[in-house]
Structure formats: structure tokens, C-alpha cells
Amino acid sequence: MSERKATIASRVGLHARPAGIFAAAVGELPVDVTIAMEDDPAEDAMDAASILSLMALGAGNGDVVVLRAEGEGADQALDSLVKILETDLDAE
Amino acid sequence: MSTSTRALTFTGVGVSPGRITGAVRQMPKPVSEPPKGERLPHNLSADDAVVKLRAAAKSVQADLNRRAGSAQGAGKAVLEATALMAADPLLIKAAVKLVNSGSSPERAIWESGASVAEMLHNLGGYMAERATDVLDVRARIVAELRGEPAPGIPVVDEPFVLVAEDLAPADTATLDPTKVTALVTSGGGPQSHTAIIARALGLPAVVAAEGVDGIADGTEVFVDGAAGSIHVDPTDDDRAAAVAWAKTAATLAVFGGTGVTSDGHRVQLLSNVGGAKDAIAAAKAGAEGVGLLRTEFLFLGRDSEPSVDEQVEAYRGVFDAFPGKKVVIRTLDAGADKPLPFLTDASEPNPALGVRGYRTDWTSPGVLERQLSAIATAADGSEADIWVMAPMIATSEEAEHFAGMCATAGLKTPGVMVEVPSAALMAREILDEVDFVSLGTNDLTQYAMAADRQLAPLAALNSPWQPAVLRLIRITVEGADSHESHKPVGVCGEAASDPALAVVLVGIGVATLSMTARSLSAVGAVLASVTLEETRELAQLALSARSAGEARDAVRARLPILEELGL
Numbered sequence: 243m244s245e246r247k248a249t250i251a252s253r254v255g256l257h258a259r260p261a262g263i264f265a266a267a268v269g270e271l272p273v274d275v276t277i278a279m280e281d282d283p284a285e286d287a288m289d290a291a292s293i294l295s296l297m298a299l300g301a302g303n304g305d306v307v308v309l310r311a312e313g314e315g316a317d318q319a320l321d322s323l324v325k326i327l328e329t330d331l332d333a334e
Numbered sequence: 335m336s337t338s339t340r341a342l343t344f345t346g347v348g349v350s351p352g353r354i355t356g357a358v359r360q361m362p363k364p365v366s367e368p369p370k371g372e373r374l375p376h377n378l379s380a381d382d383a384v385v386k387l388r389a390a391a392k393s394v395q396a397d398l399n400r401r402a403g404s405a406q407g408a409g410k411a412v413l414e415a416t417a418l419m420a421a422d423p424l425l426i427k428a429a430v431k432l433v434n435s436g437s438s439p440e441r442a443i444w445e446s447g448a449s450v451a452e453m454l455h456n457l458g459g460y461m462a463e464r465a466t467d468v469l470d471v472r473a474r475i476v477a478e479l480r481g482e483p484a485p486g487i488p489v490v491d492e493p494f495v496l497v498a499e500d501l502a503p504a505d506t507a508t509l510d511p512t513k514v515t516a517l518v519t520s521g522g523g524p525q526s527h528t529a530i531i532a533r534a535l536g537l538p539a540v541v542a543a544e545g546v547d548g549i550a551d552g553t554e555v556f557v558d559g560a561a562g563s564i565h566v567d568p569t570d571d572d573r574a575a576a577v578a579w580a581k582t583a584a585t586l587a588v589f590g591g592t593g594v595t596s597d598g599h600r601v602q603l604l605s606n607v608g609g610a611k612d613a614i615a616a617a618k619a620g621a622e623g624v625g626l627l628r629t630e631f632l633f634l635g636r637d638s639e640p641s642v643d644e645q646v647e648a649y650r651g652v653f654d655a656f657p658g659k660k661v662v663i664r665t666l667d668a669g670a671d672k673p674l675p676f677l678t679d680a681s682e683p684n685p686a687l688g689v690r691g692y693r694t695d696w697t698s699p700g701v702l703e704r705q706l707s708a709i710a711t712a713a714d715g716s717e718a719d720i721w722v723m724a725p726m727i728a729t730s731e732e733a734e735h736f737a738g739m740c741a742t743a744g745l746k747t748p749g750v751m752v753e754v755p756s757a758a759l760m761a762r763e764i765l766d767e768v769d770f771v772s773l774g775t776n777d778l779t780q781y782a783m784a785a786d787r788q789l790a791p792l793a794a795l796n797s798p799w800q801p802a803v804l805r806l807i808r809i810t811v812e813g814a815d816s817h818e819s820h821k822p823v824g825v826c827g828e829a830a831s832d833p834a835l836a837v838v839l840v841g842i843g844v845a846t847l848s849m850t851a852r853s854l855s856a857v858g859a860v861l862a863s864v865t866l867e868e869t870r871e872l873a874q875l876a877l878s879a880r881s882a883g884e885a886r887d888a889v890r891a892r893l894p895i896l897e898e899l900g901l
Contacts, residue, residue: 257461262415265422292424293415294450294468297461 244316246309247280248327255302256327264326265293271319273311280306290323346518346543347793348562349529351856351901353579354538355568356515358553359490361498362483365473368440380434387429387439388421390478394471395420401489412467420471425450440476447472458637462675487514495555497546500790501528511535516557518564520547523793525776525828532559533831536583536852540564542793560901579900586899589855591620593847599866601840603858604660604848606826610651616851623660623719625772625848626826627652629705630672637675639701645708650716657717662772662826662848664751665705667691667725671788677701686786691726691751692736706743713745723749723772728756730763737767751826753777758806761813765821773810773844775827779803798829799882804842808877811843824848833860833901834889840866841873856901863895 252260268275268291276287277299287310288295301307307327309320374383398417402410419425425446432442451465451472473485487496487508496514500521509531517539522528524541532539538559546564549555556565556572565572593603604625605616613624632640632648640648653661668674669690677698682688695702706722713720724736727750740748749770752758758778761771775798780787782803785795807825814823824846829835831849836857839847849857864872872889879885890896 259411259415262418265418289423289427292422293418294422294424294454297464298424298453298457300457300461 243310243312244320246320246324247306248309248324250301250303250305250307251328251330253303253330255305256296256299256307261293261296264323265291265296267323267326271311271315271322273313273316273319275309275311275319275323278308278310280308282308284308284310342566344518344540344543344546344549344564344566346540346546346562346564347524347797348539348559349524349541350517350532350537350539351560352516352536352538352583353556353558353560353572353575353900354495354516355554355556355573355576356493356495358497358518358549358551358555359488359494360547360549360551361487361496361501362477362485363499365477365482365485368438368444368476370441372438372441373436374433374438380436383433383439384430386479387433387443387475388426390439390475391421391426391443394474394478394484397474397484415464416467416471419468420475425468425471440479443472443475443479447475462637463635495557497549498528499547500526500541501531505531509535511537516540516559518543518546518555518557520544521790523787523790523796524798525780525787525796526790530828530850533828533850533852542790560896575900582900586855586859589620589858591622593622593858593861595840595864595866595869596862597865597867599840599869601844601861602660602824602846603854603861604662604824604826604846605851605854606848607652607851610648610655612851613652613655617655619851619854621656621851621854623656623662624652625660625662625824625846627661627663629664629666630668633666633668633674633677634672639676639704642704642708642711645705646712649709649712653712653716653718653720659718660721661718662721662723662749662824663709665692665702665709665722665724666694668694686780691753692724692732693726703739703743706739706745710743710745719747720745721747721749721770723751723768723770725751725774726753726777727751727764728754730760730767733764733767751777752810752823753781755782755806758810758813761810761823762816763813765814765817768821770822770824771810771814772824772826772848773807775803775807775825775829778806778827782806794882797882797886798827798832798835799876799886801877801879801882801885804838804873804877804885807839807844808842808873815843822846831857833857834886834893834896837861837864837869837893838873838876838889841869841871842877856899859899860893860895860901864893868892 275290277290278287395417402413428446429442451468454461454465477484493515495516497518500519517532519528519541522541538557540562556568593601602622604623605621606626607613607616608628609631669678670686673680677694689697722745733750737748748768751774752771753774779798783795785792787796811823814821822845825839825844826848830847831853833856875888876885
């Protein structure tokens with residue numbers, strides 16, 4: 243199991259357009275990725291490819307989330323996702 | 335059957351003039367809820383049902399993505415996000431679970447969508463707004479599973495006449511005026527959203543035309559938005575009328591920018607606007623100012639009040655379109671058909687008679703005060719002449735209180751709407767407190783006639799031609815005239831956009847008319863064809879009529895220019 247922490251950079255949090263971009267990126271990866279708030283237990287983690295789950299997670303600007311994935315390519319996949327979360331997607 | 339026989343004619347209420355021929359497209363009926371407890375059919379295994387469900391979701395997603403590809407701006411982003419939801423793992427997984435326990439795929443996605451929407455709703459704020467998108471996606475998947483057309487305005491390449499039961503405010507966003515050439519509804523009334531949308535877009539429209547739901551897709555029809563009629567299989571005469579209208583419409587598209595009768599009596603022709611974009615378009619169309627700036631655009635669809643800074647910026651965008659001109663801004667008119675979660679109580683049994691408009695200041699004090707302060711700040715740096723008015727005023731005490739709030743905020747021209755019959759009757763006393771009144775004929779009609787303006791069966795009662803409504807308008811003008819300072823009475827309801835009725839209002843003594851920018855040229859043209867004395871005679875005819883129909887017919891018969899222009 244690989245694990246990464248990321249701080250949400252988008253000003254509106256992980257909602258709307260940023261959530262859409264992130265969910266679409268997860269969907270294209272070869273591994274299943276879960277997402278949870280930093281202090282939440284791993285079993286409460288949600289499917290990171292689901293825009294609805296991301297919206298329900300309600301991660302705001304500056305919140306820390308934990309990404310988890312297993313299997314081949316997991317580390318690379320998580321690194322690419324951390325980069326997305328730590329970019330202010332609204333600024334583009 | 336001979337070719338000259340008229341196959342079929344439908345009659346309704348004409349709400350926006352224009353004559354066109356075109357092919358009909360029916361708006362699909364809303365997707366019905368799959369029955370509770372609906373099980374898998376015997377010939378369908380759970381595994382096959384899951385495959386079907388996933389395929390339907392993917393197909394809806396592909397369709398939404400295709401539409402996003404040809405959309406622009408905010409609409410594109412919404413469609414892209416909705417497309418992602420269509421095949422969302424959270425939504426689909428819950429539905430698959432239900433199918434595996436024996437539910438039909440239609441019922442499964444229905445329930446799964448409901449619980450996701452509820453979850454988003456409970457999160458509040460932006461998420462709560464997205465709950466509607468989930469319900470839309472759910473309906474699309476159910477329609478796809480059933481092989482029914484997707485809900486909403488049909489997306490086709492050829493222009494068409496849209497036939498629907500009624501249009502909702504949300505349909506405005508997806509209505510493409512380059513594709514839809516006319517609107518025909520079996521429901522709705524003259525004040526319905528369909529009528530308002532049609533006038534704003536300049537589309538011919540007929541509402542409350544019983545039986546039109548039965549016209550098959552692709553049928554050629556002639557629509558006359560002034561007469562309120564729809565002919566199936568247009569005759570040569572119909573086609574000639576449509577060609578003539580196209581020419582008239584081109585000349586009517588231009589307004590000289592000054593409202594005046596043939597003998598030089600000035601009547602300011604202003605525009606109703608709902609934001610900066612509207613205001614810029616209205617200025618371009620020659621409006622002499624804004625007679626009604628609806629501020630709801632800033633508040634609707636949100637669950638909290640916009641900040642003062644945000645409001646200042648939005649108001650200034652409108653003010654800047656009219657330097658040196660008058661802009662009448664109406665304070666927030668929430669409630670009834672425009673509910674706001676942070677201001678109005680959705681559980682009221684009778685919202686049209688409830689805490690709405692100015693009255694929300696009693697239950698949620700502060701919102702109005704902050705809005706007035708935002709208006710004052712925006713007015714401060716602006717070259718426009720800013721007037722402020724409150725909606726739903728019933729008594730002179732309310733007018734006095736509102737005027738006091740305006741003075742505190744530093745706003746110098748306070749006024750009120752006359753929509754409640756009591757305000758019309760008390761116009762003189764109300765004008766002791768404020769500097770002007772503006773008649774909101776849509777609400778004044780529904781309250782005078784005790785007829786909900788959204789209900790099709792009451793469409794005839796809701797005509798602003800009702801002599802009772804015209805007499806209330808006259809009483810308002812008399813109240814103002816008995817006042818030594820002759821404070822102005824304006825009209826900002828849909829009545830002002832009907833050229834024949836506009837002339838009557840001028841004859842009654844109304845000083846300014848405010849309407850959707852599309853109507854300025856038609857109203858201006860008809861007004862310029864009559865003298866002030868003639869408007870007074872026409873007003874007398876309408877006021878003394880026994881019914882709305884008689885009033886309208888008597889006035890129209892004396893205005894041959896209407897027939898010439900196809901209005």
C-alpha cells in the first residue's frame with residue numbers, strides 16, 4: 243500500500259472544476275485510488291475517481307488529504323495526483 | 335379532402351408577436367418515477383441488467399460530453415461536470431448493489447440518485463446546488479434504459495417550433511434561440527415563464543393552447559403569436575404572412591431611442607434588466623434608462639447572501655451601461671415563485687400571500703439594509719441617476735419605513751412598487767412618503783383577480799386587459815395627480831410590452847413604461863402613431879369595457895397599425 247499526503251491548493255477547495263479535473267485524472271490511471279481527510283481512518287476512504295465522493299468529502303483550501311493506492315505503478319500514480327491537488331486549478 | 339381545407343387549428347393566448355412557419359418538436363414529458371419495489375423482469379438476469387445499466391450511463395455520459403463540446407462558457411463547464419456524474423462510481427455502485435438484490439435497473443438508479451442527491455443536499459452550499467444535476471443525470475439514465483427521448487429541450491440540427499406543457503426557468507439556460515423559432519405551450523398563462531422567456535428572446539409564442547401536445551414531431555405548423563393561433567399544414571396565405579412578418583421584424587428591430595406620441599408628448603421608454611449583460615443589450619437597443627433592475631439574479635440559486643462588495647460590483651456593472659440616465663433598482667424580491675433558502679420559508683401554505691418581497695425584512699432583518707448600503711456605494715461612483723424601490727408594499731407605513739432606510743443609506747430617490755391592490759388604493763398616502771411608484775402589473779393582476787399567475791386554467795383572469803386592473807392603475811395615477819408635486823407613476827410589468835396596452839397606459843396617465851428591450855421598437859412605433867388625445871380616448875374605451883376581451887378588441891380595432899405591423 244502506497245500513501246501520500248497532499249494539501250489542497252484550489253481556493254474553492256476540491257469542488258466543482260478542480261474536483262472534475264482530479265476525478266478525470268484518477269479515472270485514467272491503471273490503479274484504484276482512494277482519498278480521505280488526514281485524520282479519518284483508512285476504512286472511511288472514498289473512491290477518488292468519483293466526482294460525487296470528492297464533493298461529499300468536502301476538502302477545503304489548505305486541508306490535508308491522504309491518497310492511497312496499491313499495486314504496480316501506485317507510487318508514480320500518487321505522485322502525479324499530489325501534483326494536481328497542490329496546484330491552484332482555479333487560477334488557470 | 336380538398337387542399338384548401340384547414341386541417342386543424344389550435345387557439346391559445348398570444349403572448350409574444352410574430353408569425354412563422356416551421357416543424358414541430360415536442361418537449362419530452364418529464365421522466366416518470368419507476369414504481370417503488372419494481373423488480374427485475376424474469377427474462378433479465380442481474381448480470382445482464384448491470385451491463386445494461388452501465389451501458390446506459392456511458393451513453394448518457396457520451397451524449398453530455400458531446401453537448402459540452404459544442405457549448406461555451408459556464409454552460410460548457412456545467413455539462414462537463416454533469417457528464418462526469420453520469421458514470422460516477424458512487425452513483426453506479428450503489429445502483430449495481432440494488433440490481434444484484436433484485437431491483438430493476440431503472441428503479442435502482444432512481445434510488446441511488448435520490449440518496450446521492452440527499453447527501454449533497456445535506457452538505458449544503460455549493461453541493462446542495464449540485465443535487466439538481468444528479469437528479470437530472472438520473473432522469474436521463476432512466477430515459478435511456480427505457481428507450482425514451484432524453485428529458486429537456488430536444489437537441490437537433492434543424493430549427494424547430496418547440497411545443498411543451500410549460501417551460502421552467504431552468505429551461506432558459508438550454509434554450510438556443512437560433513434553433514427554437516417559436517414557443518407553443520398547452521399550459522401556462524400570459525405571465526408564465528414561457529411568456530417571459532419568449533418576450534425576452536423575441537420569439538413568437540402562444541400559451542394555454544389546449545391540445546397542442548398531440549401534434550406529432552415534424553408536423554409543419556404556422557404560429558401567430560399576436561392572434562394566439564397555431565395552424566397545422568400552413569396554407570399559402572399563412573406562408574405569405576410569415577414572409578411579411580420576417581420583413582417587419584427586421585424594421586422593428588430598431589428603436590429611435592425616444593418614446594413620444596405623434597404630437598410630441600414624451601413617454602420615457604425604459605428597459606427591464608436582470609444584470610449587466612442585459613443592461614448593455616438594453617442600452618444598445620436604445621432604452622432611455624432602466625425602469626426595473628431585478629436584483630434577484632445575484633441571490634437566486636445560492637444558500638447564503640452575497641457580500642456587500644460582490645453586490646456593489648454587480649450593481650455598478652448595470653449603472654455603468656447608462657451614464658447620465660435613470661436606473662430604477664428594485665430591492666430583493668424573494669418568496670412565492672422565487673424562494674431563497676436563507677430568506678424565505680418554503681413551508682408556507684400560501685407563498686404568494688406570504689413573507690415575500692419587502693416583507694422578508696421583518697423575518698430576516700439586515701439583508702435589505704446591507705443591500706441598500708451596497709446600492710448606495712455603487713451609486714456613489716456612478717454617473718447614472720439611481721432610483722430605488724421596494725417590492726410588495728401594501729401600506730403607507732411600509733413606504734415610510736422603506737424611505738427612512740433609503741435616507742439612512744444615503745439614497746436620495748426612494749419609491750415603491752404598486753403590486754398589491756391596497757397600494758393602488760392608497761397611492762396618494764404612499765406618495766406622501768416616497769418620490770415615485772412603479773406598477774408591477776403581473777402581480778397586481780394576480781392579486782386583483784385572486785388568480786395564481788402560473789395556473790393555465792386561470793389564464794383568462796390573468797390578462798392585464800382586465801378592466802378591474804386598468805381601473806386600479808387609474809386610481810394610482812389619480813392618487814399621484816392629486817398630490818401637489820405630481821410624482822411620477824411608471825409601469826414595469828409585462829403590460830408595458832404589449833404595444834396596444836402601452837398606448838392605453840399612456841392615456842391613463844402613466845409617465846414611463848419599462849419593458850423587455852425586445853419590445854421597445856414595437857411599443858415606440860405604435861406610440862408614435864397616435865396623439866395624446868387619442869391615447870386618452872383609447873384608455874376610456876378600455877376602462878369602460880365590460881371584460882378583458884372587450885377592452886382588448888375595442889382598442890385593437892382603433893389601432894390599424896397593429897395589423898399592418900403584425901403585432
